[in-house]
Amino acid sequence: MERIKIKDDLDFSRIIHGYWRLMEWKLSSNELINLIEEAYDLGITTVDHADIYGNFCCEEKFGEALSLKKGLREKLQIVTKCGIKFPSENRPENKSHCYDTSKEHIIKSAERSLKNFNTDYLDALLIHRVDALLNPEEVAEAFHKLKKEGKVRYFGVSNFLPSQFNMLNSYLDNELITNQVEISPLCLNAFEDGTLDLMLEKRVKPMAWSPLAGGKLFNSLDERALRVKKALNKIKEEVGARDIDEVAYAWLLMHPSKIMPIVGSGKIERIKSAVQATEILLTRDQWFEIYVASRGIDIP
DSSP: OOEEEEETTEEEESSEEEOTTGGGGOOOHHHHHHHHHHHHHTTOOEEEOOTTHHHHTHHHHHHHHHTTSTTSGGGSEEEEEEOEEOOBTTBTTOOSSEEOOOHHHHHHHHHHHHHHHTOSOEEEEEEOSOOTTOOHHHHHHHHHHHHHTTSEEEEEEESOOHHHHHHHHTTOSSOOOOEEEEOBTTBOHHHHSSHHHHHHHHTOOOEEESTTGGGHHHHOOOHHHHHHHHHHHHHHHHHTOSSHHHHHHHHHHTSTTOOEEEEOOSOHHHHHHHHHHTTOOOOHHHHHHHHHHHHSSOOO
16 A cells, blocks of 8 residues: 655555444444454555544544554554534534634544544644634644644644635644545546645645545436446446446546545445555546546536
């Protein structure tokens, strides 16, 4: 598995395992630790979480499993996110659905995540969504405090546009290490709104959530999805892939920004498909065939 250098003392696995749907997998702690270790054996050491996942339960579930295997946590890179609030029986203090990037909330969320994971440090903490009331000075103060206390090694963002990324970055002692955005053959925004251009300029490696468009590549009857699926199936035969998901991952992996796809499946076979995609090399013609199929019109 290729390793992506994030900082001199931090690298991520090229494929990242995401735990957004962990509670839906209905795994016991022993079954979960087996899955984590199976993914680790494939070279996947980086895991993606958020405080809100699973109605605020996924982090704790993951932490319970980690506690069963001494020494495993140190072999992993734990990425989690904060900044979204919504009413829940698991967070009775939340009065409404809103974004909160205040210094108090960021610190409180990070410290709760540490407790959930049964760890004393997070490898990366990301701001989950752009907050219209985001005060960059407060965010910078929160990051500085968490870094100084050794609770969070590095910081990043998710779903930030280039101008928002640059704005926050300008206030920080330590630059943001990633931007986690939606990228798939059915979501081209990051290619066209300057997000990936900025990642290349800053030498920052992006993470891609929903790289298979939430399953739409497989089951959607939308005209655009059908066009893309046809192109993926054609190229699947050309490269000898087992399924179109391997081609979709390979398409993301080809981009020079070193996109790191997040695989959000609890099935080891689907995880293996993503890993297998790292061995598939598309031609430029094949890459643009998928891109044009998604656009619905030829490139200029």
